[in-house]
Amino acid sequence: TILTCMSLCPLGMEPPPERELLCIFGTGDLGRSLGQRLLQTGYRVVYGSRRPHSCGPLPPGAQVMSHTEAAQLAAVVIVCVHREHYDFMEEVAPQLKGKVLVDVSNNSKKGLYPESNAEFLQSLIPAASVVKAFNTVSAWSLQNGPSDAHRQVFLCGDKAEAKQKVRELATRLGLSVLDRGSLSAAREVEDFPLQLFPEWRLPLCIATGLTGFFFFYLLIRDIIYAYVEQDKDISFRIMVSLANKVFPIVSLIMLSLCYLPGVMAAILQLYRGTKYRRFPDWLDHWMLCRKQLGLLALGFAFLHVLYTLLIPIRYYVRYKIREYTVLQIRENKTEVFDTTTAWYTDSYFSVGILGFALYILLGITSLPSVSNALSWREFSFVQVKLFLYVYGYWCACACHAHTPHVNTKAATHAQKRTHAHTHTHTHAQVRRLTAPPSAQAQGRTGAVHTLKR
Ligand SMILES: NC(=O)C1=CN([C@@H]2O[C@H](COP(=O)(O)OP(=O)(O)OC[C@H]3O[C@@H](n4cnc5c(N)ncnc54)[C@H](OP(=O)(O)O)[C@@H]3O)[C@@H](O)[C@H]2O)C=CC1
Numbered sequence: 128t129i130l131t132c133m134s135l136c137p138l139g140m141e142p143p144p145e146r147e148l149l150c151i152f153g154t155g156d157l158g159r160s161l162g163q164r165l166l167q168t169g170y171r172v173v174y175g176s177r178r179p180h181s182c183g184p185l186p187p188g189a190q191v192m193s194h195t196e197a198a199q200l201a202a203v204v205i206v207c208v209h210r211e212h213y214d215f216m217e218e219v220a221p222q223l224k225g226k227v228l229v230d231v232s233n234n235s236k237k238g239l240y241p242e243s244n245a246e247f248l249q250s251l252i253p254a255a256s257v258v259k260a261f262n263t264v265s266a267w268s269l270q271n272g273p274s275d276a277h278r279q280v281f282l283c284g285d286k287a288e289a290k291q292k293v294r295e296l297a298t299r300l301g302l303s304v305l306d307r308g309s310l311s312a313a314r315e316v317e318d319f320p321l322q323l324f325p326e327w328r329l330p331l332c333i334a335t336g337l338t339g340f341f342f343f344y345l346l347i348r349d350i351i352y353a354y355v356e357q358d359k360d361i362s363f364r365i366m367v368s369l370a371n372k373v374f375p376i377v378s379l380i381m382l383s384l385c386y387l388p389g390v391m392a393a394i395l396q397l398y399r400g401t402k403y404r405r406f407p408d409w410l411d412h413w414m415l416c417r418k419q420l421g422l423l424a425l426g427f428a429f430l431h432v433l434y435t436l437l438i439p440i441r442y443y444v445r446y447k448i449r450e451y452t453v454l455q456i457r458e459n460k461t462e463v464f465d466t467t468t469a470w471y472t473d474s475y476f477s478v479g480i481l482g483f484a485l486y487i488l489l490g491i492t493s494l495p496s497v498s499n500a501l502s503w504r505e506f507s508f509v510q511v512k513l514f515l516y517v518y519g520y521w522c523a524c525a526c527h528a529h530t531p532h533v534n535t536k537a538a539t540h541a542q543k544r545t546h547a548h549t550h551t552h553t554h555a556q557v558r559r560l561t562a563p564p565s566a567q568a569q570g571r572t573g574a575v576h577t578l579k580r
Pocket residue numbers: 152153154155156157158175176177178182206207208209210212215231232233234261262263264265266267
């Protein structure tokens with residue numbers, strides 16, 4: 128007997144455990160992918176189907192039979208059927224007594240049914256323990272091996288042992304599991320796949336609203352006004368000039384909206400004398416999307432930078448410079464270099480760049496991966512970012528407070544000049560425009576001559 132035992136269990140190893148049998152209802156996309164993964168992981172799989180003999184191709188090694196037969200064989204039944212078809216479950220109810228039922232279903236819309244799918248299933252089969260799981264992984268990602276983004280499984284259920292079983296199963300499939308509590312949390316879990324950037328919604332709405340508002344405001348003020356009052360068509364300005372006014376305005380407003388609720392919350396806490404009371408809902412919502420507000424503000428600031436860098440290569444700007452140069456030549460005048468203007472424009476740009484650098488710094492320190500890597504001391508140092516913010520905001524404000532000032536100064540300067548030119552040259556220009564090309568050439572050589580002279 129010792130010899131036979133030695134040969135049966137060599138090196139004192141226990142005999143390999145019987146591979147556990149799992150049951151899957153439904154041979155659709157998810158049923159097949161999940162079954163395939165379970166087989167690869169070392170489970171045995173039996174499918175329960177309405178048409179065990181005519182269902183599509185199944186993963187090799189799986190058995191198919193009727194729902195009743197399949198349910199009898201396994202302790203865990205994964206229901207890969209849409210909720211609309213759950214009524215067939217009632218016929219199988221006697222075989223499902225005391226079993227673990229896994230509900231994987233999702234809905235196509237929020238609030239389609241009064242109760243969650245999992246709770247509905249539990250009410251159909253009260254004698255089974257329903258566990259909600261796997262609804263956030265897709266058939267596709269199961270087939271391709273789950274990537275990081277598709278690894279998260281949320282569990283909920285009322286029976287601890289049932290949950291433990293499903294947790295083991297999911298872990299063996301290489302998924303990471305998060306327990307969301309009792310079955311009443313199923314509704315929330317079922318809403319996860321339907322969520323569309325929930326914390327981005329409000330900031331995006333604000334950004335769109337502000338952009339739209341300022342765009343139309345500036346459209347009326349600049350372009351439509353010029354068209355109606357002076358009969359000038361400057362509609363081309365919509366693309367760059369107008370956009371480059373809208374973006375910094377929206378960016379600064381979003382930045383202040385990002386920091387305002389924190390200040391308001393602090394004031395509220397001081398006023399109430401306690402930090403243990405809930406904030407009002409609106410403030411709560413607002414506080415929760417601060418990061419997104421800040422990131423959008425950074426995005427708009429970035430656009431402003433790009434649009435500003437673009438200015439020198441714009442056709443309109445190059446045209447204006449050329450025109451002005453030509454006028455100077457014709458007038459035989461030289462503009463003296465104005466140190467004050469040079470100082471103005473240079474400091475305006477440098478303040479803008481520094482403001483943008485602070486913006487980026489704020490953006491980086493708000494990333495969780497960065498703030499998590501900081502020690503407490505470093506973290507409290509980063510708290511100084513509030514100060515940095517104030518400074519950055521001040522810089523940006525200063526920059527933009529200067530913008531109209533510098534611009535109007537330069538613009539009135541330039542305008543005065545061009546006006547002077549147009550006034551003195553109107554007749555000459557009209558003559559030149561109506562004159563034949565040879566005369567135009569003459570005019571030009573005349574200008575060159577005057578320049579040489
Ligand atoms: N596809 C996916 O990526 C994901 C799907 N889910 C959920 O998994 C469930 C199944 O999805 P999926 O596999 O894509 O759907 P499919 O439409 O591909 O498959 C559904 C299966 O349900 C069975 N079925 C259909 N009608 C009935 C009925 N009247 N009575 C009994 N059984 C029926 C059929 O199997 P048979 O013919 O063998 O009876 C069918 O193959 C859904 O609740 C879905 O929300 C969750 C996460 C991801």
